Amino acid sequence: MACWLFKSEPSTWSFQQQLDAGEKGTFWNGVRNHLAKKHMMAMKVGEKGFFYHSNEDKAIVGVVEVIKPYYPDHTDESGKFGMVDIRAVKPLQNKVPLARIKAEPRLSEMVLVNNSRLSVQPVSDAEWRVVLELAGEAEQDHN
């Protein structure tokens, strides 16, 4: 099961807003990058992702789940890009700041560290577990 990371500026779309959106979730629109698109196309319903706040917070703050696979983004006039729907699963007990991630040798290969501008990123299973550990979360059930 693949894991992901969704990056957003909290002033544009915060994890709190994602939580408020509830079980039915929201679409993740506005992606205009081909690599990010490719990652979204690879997502399957039920896969988990981290929610990262860029700029103001600079921390992983929560866990989300893909609830609808890739479909066209009607807000994209060019028709080239699409989006997925996600819902909030839970906030992390302790949010994991970027500085903590950079200080962790096991996370030195994370895309967040090496290509922080990419808005949708893949996360390896090992990285997923390390971040949860840093967040003070018990081991997730991965089905």
Place this chain on the structure above:
DNA sequence: GCCAACGTTGGC
């Protein structure tokens, strides 16, 4: 607020 890194655009 600055600037480095990256993606995109457009002239040739």
Place this chain on the structure above:
DNA sequence: GCCAACGTTGGC
């Protein structure tokens, strides 16, 4: 099809 110029992003 190359590459310089430009705009945007995001960490600091």
